[in-house]
Amino acid sequence: MLTTLLLLQAGYAYVPYSSLESVVELNKEAYYLALRQTQSTIRTESPNWQPWLVFFFRALAERVRRLEKKVEREKVVLAAMPELQLQIVEFAREHGRITIGEAIKLTATSRNTLKQHFRALVERGVLNLNGSGRGVWYELR
Numbered sequence: 001m002l003t004t005l006l007l008l009q010a011g012y013a014y015v016p017y018s019s020l021e022s023v024v025e026l027n028k029e030a031y032y033l034a035l036r037q038t039q040s041t042i043r044t045e046s047p048n049w050q051p052w053l054v055f056f057f058r059a060l061a062e063r064v065r066r067l068e069k070k071v072e073r074e075k076v077v078l079a080a081m082p083e084l085q086l087q088i089v090e091f092a093r094e095h096g097r098i099t100i101g102e103a104i105k106l107t108a109t110s111r112n113t114l115k116q117h118f119r120a121l122v123e124r125g126v127l128n129l130n131g132s133g134r135g136v137w138y139e140l141r
Contacts, residue, residue, distance in 0.1 A: 003056075023059040023066075030055055077126065084109060085117050089126060089140070097130075097139045 003020055024031050034055035041048040078086060087107055092098040103114045118138060121127040127138040 020059060020063050023062045027055075027059065031059075077124070082117070084113075085121055085126075088114075088117060088121065088138075092127065092138060092140050097137045099137045 034051040037051035038047070038049055078089065081089070084107060088098060088103055091102065091106055095102075100111060100114050100118065103109070103118070104111060107114070118127065118129075122129050122138070125141055128141050130137050130139060
C-alpha cells in the first residue's frame with residue numbers, strides 16, 4: 001500500500017488490475033533477502049538502499065511487462081466485440097461496475113438482449129457476475 005501511495009503521489013495513474021504485490025509474492029525469497037540486506041544497514045552512517053531499490057525497480061519492470069501483455073490481450077478481445085458489449089465494458093471500466101438497469105439507460109436496448117450480452121461477457125471472462133436477482137451487478141475481471 002505504501003508503494004501505491006508513493007507512486008500516486010509521484011503522479012502515476014492508479015491501475016486497479018495491476019498489482020505489484022503479485023510480483024513480490026512470486027519472488028518472496030529475493031524480496032526478503034533485499035529487505036534484510038537493506039535493513040541491516042539502515043541505522044548505520046551510510047545505509048545501503050541498493051538491494052531494496054534494485055529489487056523494487058525489477059519488480060516494477062516485471063509488472064509493466066505483464067501489464068503490457070494484458071493490455072495487448074484486451075485489445076484483441078475488444079476488437080472482436082459487438083458495439084453493445086464495448087459500451088458495457090467501457091461503462092464498467094469508468095464506473096467500476098455496471099448493472100443491467102444502467103446498461104438499459106446507457107444503450108436503450110431491451111433487458112433480454114442485454115442479458116444475452118452480459119452472459120457472453122461473463123462466459124468470455126471479461127466480466128465477473130456479483131450478487132443475485134435484482135441485486136446483480138458486474139465488474140471487470
